Amino acid sequence: MSSRRLPFALVLAYLGAIVAVDLMTPSNLRLDVYAALAPMTAAALCTYRQTVFVGVLDFCLMVAHHGVVNGEVAVNRVGSFVGNALMVGASIAVARLRRDAELLLERVRATGEAAQRALLRPLPLRTHSVVVDGFYVSSQREALVGGDLYEVVDTPYGTRVLIGDVRGKGLGTLGAGAAVLTAFREAAYHRRDLEGGVVAMEQGLYRYHRSAEYQARLQPERHGGRPEDVRMRAAEEFVTALVFGTEEGPGDPGPGGPGAGGHVPVAFVDCGHLAPFLIGADGGVRELEPADAGLPLGLGDLAAAPRTAQRVALPPGCRVLACTDGVTEARSPGGGFYPLAERLDAWAALPTPRLLERLRADLDAHTGGRLQDDVAVLVMERAAEYGAAAAEGEEERAPAP
Incomplete structure (x- = not known):
């Protein structure tokens, strides 16, 4: 968990920098696309909860700036809203899948370690x-x-x-x-x-070597189709x-x-x-x-x-x-x-x-x-x-x- 704190802090810093630059530049210069990189990066480097936090924060900031506060036409507001929602949703889904894969790997590793320690x-x-x-x-x-x-x-x-x-x-x-x-x-x-x-x-x-399991693993068709090759193996x-x-x-x-x-x-x-x-x-x-x-x-x-x-x-x-x-x-x-x-x-x-x-x-x-x-x-x-x-x-x- 502690190894994910630095990436989380860097992602937040990046998101804050994008918002600050976006506020200081003209309204026709849209940076919300670059802000969408924050939840995507968090999905790859941070924990699931950290990714959810970054995604919700990015969504609120971008929608508030480009979808509600700004006096743009309705089409632009809807586009900003939908685009941010899709990016955040995809990032959270990727983070969820990665978390489930890591949990499964930990269970498999623990089972394998117990089996291997029983052997040696x-x-x-x-x-x-x-x-x-x-x-x-x-x-x-x-x-x-x-x-x-x-x-x-x-x-x-x-x-x-x-x-x-x-x-x-x-x-x-x-x-x-x-x-x-x-x-x-x-x-x-x-x-x-x-x-x-x-x-x-x-x-x-x-x-x-005479067990059925071993013979099945060394089937003749896998070794040129000759039984003598299996015996040689x-x-x-x-x-x-x-x-x-x-x-x-x-x-x-x-x-x-x-x-x-x-x-x-x-x-x-x-x-x-x-x-x-x-x-x-x-x-x-x-x-x-x-x-x-x-x-x-x-x-x-x-x-x-x-x-x-x-x-x-x-x-x-x-x-x-x-x-x-x-x-x-x-x-x-x-x-x-x-x-x-x-x-x-x-x-x-x-x-x-x-x-x-x-x-x-x-x-x-x-x-x-x-x-x-x-x-x-x-x-x-x-x-x-x-x-x-x-x-x-x-x-x-x-x-x-």
Whole structure:
């Protein structure tokens, strides 16, 4: 509402200026046509109530000056009256239509936002052992989500974290992303090992590709009339993903837990995704290259061996940063890729919120605010409560003096 006050004031000033000039000029110089621009401009820039006010004011001023006070012939008075009435009426009608369209857009946006937030929950997300913070930017305007996905689940077996990227971008990839997310959330509670959860996620993607809804969307006549083209299209819609898991349950320190200096034991399975970065407590940054990089979800049948998990210990003060290729493949106006590794080396000492803030701002500056792909960034670190439990465990195990 406050953004409409300036246009409203300018329209009133313009109308006042027209009336003042009209009063100071000869009667044969008619400016009521220019005054009619005021309600038309208000209909485009101001609120509905402001437009009604400007229209009524313009009508009263022009009719009083040219239709009643002035001693013109009756035809001119009627013409001024009818002309102003038509212009004001049309302006109010346009303002009413624009207001209704804006209200409808707000309702649609609120509904879409609720649906999209149900798909991707706002960050940061916490479990008993880790905190996952980050940001998500869709490359499609007016959309909160797109082809990238993430999730954090606290299970009886430990924390499960997912970050993924559906081939493609924008809202057209939501179906495949939702299928993978749904399978991940279900498998996280019922499958202890990460490898089994990844298999469930891939099966969920296969089920989506075999669904009647997906087959109807990819009708053969839309792809050259050949069914094999439809199957090829489904095979090309794969999902790259990283699945992380802490290997301890609530209340169970486990190997490498609080009894080992508060290290959080972490395993991850790479499904054709970018390697994550380990940011050390001393500010050092290195990539966690998996020993066996698996194929993306949807292409697992092409591999001779199943995907395997790699295990690392997350020491106190260390963080893991994972992102999608919307970050590393973001291009500057000159065509250069975003130097993520160099930036992390420079910002490794920053706290997580500040690091994410700096990364997002620098990414916008690098691309000139024009992202070519969806962007998701997650930073996983040990929860403060987990660190306190580790310290208490060390004190309890310390020998008495």
